[in-house]
Every structure is written in C-alpha cells, then in structure tokens.
Amino acid sequence: MNLLQNKFSIEDAMAKLWNKLDGWLDALILNLPNIVMAILIMTAFYFIARGLSRFFKNVLLKRISQVSIREIISKMIFIVVLLVGFFISTGVLGLDRLLTGVLAGAGVIGLAIGLALQGTLSDTFSGVVLSFLPHIRINDYIESDDIKGFVAEINLRNIMIHRTDGNYVIIPNSKFTEKPFLNYSLSSRSRISVGCGVGYESDLQQVEDLVTRVIAENFEQRTGEGIEFYFTEFGDSSINFVTRFWVDMTRTREEYGARHKAIKLIRQHFKENNINIPFPIRTLDFAKNDLRIDRDKNREGP
Template identity: 30%
Template sequence: MRTVVSLAPNLLAAVIVIALTWTFAFIVGRLSSSLLRRSSLRRSLVEAITKVSRLTVWLVGALVAATLVFPNLTPTKLLAGLGLGSIAVGLAFKDIFENFLAGFLILLRKPMRIGDDIACGDLSGQVEHISIRDTFLRQRSGELILVPNSYLYKNPVKILTDRAKRRISLEVGIAYGEDVEAARKVISETVEALSTRETSRPFDIFTTSFGSSSIDFVVRWWTGSTPKEEHLSRSEAVSSIKTALDNAGIEIPFPYRTLTFKEPLKLSPDGEERS
C-alpha cells in the first residue's frame, strides 16, 4: 500500500506526460501534414511521414513516462533494453519492416505513378494505390492484387506507361518464292496508313532471317503506351497487312515439314499405303 501511495505522484506525472504526448503528437501530425501537402510529394508519402513523426513523438513520451513510473529505470538501462528488444522484434517482423522501408524508397524515388500500367515477374496491371506496405495492382481481368513493396523493390519492374507512346513490333513472313522488295513495299504502304500509328515518329521494316518456311520481316511502329492501345494497333496492323499481301498475291506460308522414312513406302495400285 505504501508503495502505491509513494508512486502516486510519479503515476500522476506519467499520466500528464502521456496526455501531453498525445496532444503534441496530434499537433506535430497536423503541422507536418499541412506543410508537406504544399510540396510536390506524393500523398502516400505525406501520410507515411506524418505517421512516422507521430510515432516518434509517442516513443519519446513513452520513454519519459516509463522513467517517471520506475525511477530506478535509468535512460541508459532503458535504451539497452530497447536495443535487445529491437533485435528480437526486428527478427520477428523482418518482412513487415522490409516492406515498410521498401515502401518509403519507392515513394521517394517516384518510379511509377498512380494509373501507370506495370509488369513485374508474373504480375501485371494498373497501379491504383501505393501505401507504405504494399502496392494495389488492378489486373486487366478486374482482380485486385496487394503486392508487397519489397517484391517490387527487389525485382525489375517494367513501367509500360512511363511515356505516352511506345514502340511495338510485329513479325511477318512471306514465302521463299516471293519478291522480297515487292512485299516490303506492300507492308510499308500498309503500315503508313494505319490509323492507330503515331505519325510523328518513323516506322521501320527489316528483313531479319531465313525462317524454316519463310523470309521473315520485323515491322516496328509507335502507338499509345496503354495495353488497350497496343492491342488495338497490333490488331489493325495484322488484319491490314494480311489483306494487303493477299490482294497483292504474295503468299504468307504455312510451316512446311518434310518427312523421311527409313524404308521405302509400299503403295497399293489404288495409291493407298499398305500396312
């Protein structure tokens, strides 16, 4: 009973410190949020910095309150205990802290924006939100995936819509017996007339290789960077080139295969193979 009575002033002082800490954390959070929103920082990064600033105030207030309640607990002992505890907590929550740090780095670097279409490993979709722990990725089929930030930070990320336009490629093959230059001219005229092509940039047509059954071209042109714009442009190009080559009488060959047999085949008089 005496111990409780003797600690009453310390407990009252600790309660006052906690109340002041709550007030100060609220003020710091509102002030930092108000100042940072005027900058060019992302909204998610502003929220993250605000949370960290409040957490720092609460940590300092908790340390002060703990030393008031337990006078024998010196700051040195408290910091030493925190050091050992932080190692245990760090090992237990390694993945959480890793995602937290990766989220900060992603928000600071600004490698991608809300609304960008990205591809990372087997994942692809549109970025809807970037939090301090994960990135909300909306797949083109409609599902929402929460991707840990550490996954995006550690692996190569392809940002498809980093620019408004991007170049796409299409392979076209013609039969060996066809005139290569005539086919090039037909393809060139067709690509030049595409409605989905970016006309401010040139397109390319290269003869690339001797295929198994065709002479192969690679056609490259610029169009919109979103997946839908790419699909529309590629669809128009395939249909238009096929129609143009057909109208010009230029063959797009099927794959040819030559079969050889160890023994000659014996045919019946009616031309059917005998077993």
C-alpha cells in the same frame, strides 16, 4: 503458542500491506494534478500530431507526385510529435530516471527483436526505398516476374499490384526489389513489331513499299522514330518479314490494339493487291495396294 505467532504474523503482514496501500494512495493524491496534466498533454499532442500529419500530407507535400512518399512522411511526423508529447508527459510525472532505464532496456530488446525480424525489417527498408524511387509510382503499369498490372499501393511491408483481370497480387518489398521490373508508364511511346509471310511468287519490293506505306499512313512516327522493314528468312512455304514501328503505349492493352490494327490493315491491302499470304500444305499420297481379304478362310466346315 504457534497459533498466536501465526495470528500476529498475519496481522503484521496485513498492517504492512495497508500501510503500503495508504502510501500509494497518498502519492496518487499528491501526484493527481501531475497525472491529469500528463493525460491532457498526451491528448493535446495526439490531436496536434494528427493535424500536422494531415496538414503536411494535403498541403505542404501536395507537390510530391508520389503518394507513398506523402504517406510515409505524414506517418513519421505523427510518430515524432507523439513521442515529443510522451517525453513531456513523463517529465511532468517525474519519471525521467524510470524512462532512462526503460530506454536502456528497450535498446537491448530492440536488438534481439531486430535479429529475429530481419525479413520484416528488410521489407520495411525496401518499402522506404521504393517509396522514394522516381521510377515507380502509384497507378504505373508494370511487369515483374510475369505479373502485369497497375501499382495500387506501396507500404512499408509490400507492394500491391492490381492486375487487368481484377485480381490483386501482393509482393513483399524485399522480393520485389531483388528482381528487375518493366515500367510501361515511364515512356509514352514504344516500338512494336508485326511479322508475316508472302508467297515466293510475290514482288518483294512491292511488298516492302506497300507495308511501309500502310503503316506510315495509320501510325504517326515522330522525330527520331521511323518504320523499319526486314525480310527475315526463306520459310517452308513463304518469305517471311517483320516490320517495326512506334506507337503510343503505356500498357499492354495499347500494344495489343496497335498490333491488331496493323495486322488487319496489312491483310486488307495484300488482298486488294493480290499478294498471297501462303500457309503450309501437306499432301498425303496413299499408294493403292491390292488388298484382298478371304472371309471364308477361318470359317469352319459343317
């Protein structure tokens, strides 16, 4: 009796399963045109999104000098157009109610994910802010936290800096925005300083006039700029001075080159005019002691 009951229960379950599958098959056949239409709509909107993204990036946004801004706007356009195609496709399939429930659940899930990914979201928001900042652009030469190099990329996660030694440094956006940075590329002119010292026997006015003239002849000073010269201290073996002047500079290599040139010129003209650049000299006075060593003192007898 139990075997017959089990047999009938299995047959009933199988019959219900086949009826369910048959119903799904009928629904699939009936909705097949809508499914095909939805697939075609999504495909069409995908290519439309790609085309509009490239069009905005290469044509309409070409006047924007910030490459990162063009990248972000083009990606946002791609996502928005793709979402429009998705909503239209779900409408064709008659999944409006299902979509409403999915969006409601996604809101709750999104809140939980947002709390769990605060650091990542902070980097994303900082990346958007950096992309729209006019004070930092791709290929700018910057210095941040003892890291110098060219801005190679700004994305929604981090900023990539290409150092002069060929290596890349990747800094999270949130960490980068928390610290001050120096952008050498914002101004084409910067003031540098060169220091030196002359002997105490030197004519100080002659030294000042000579250094000022040498710098003026070799480094152009524009309106509002000028050469500054100051004696700074009485050193141990020299009277020290510093001169400051303006040069074309958008990166540290140009600063090193200008300082290198100025030092060579000052040294050359000091030598031609017999101006001494002293260096510290230490004299060691060894007193002569009557030192005698009795070699036989510790020698044992026969």
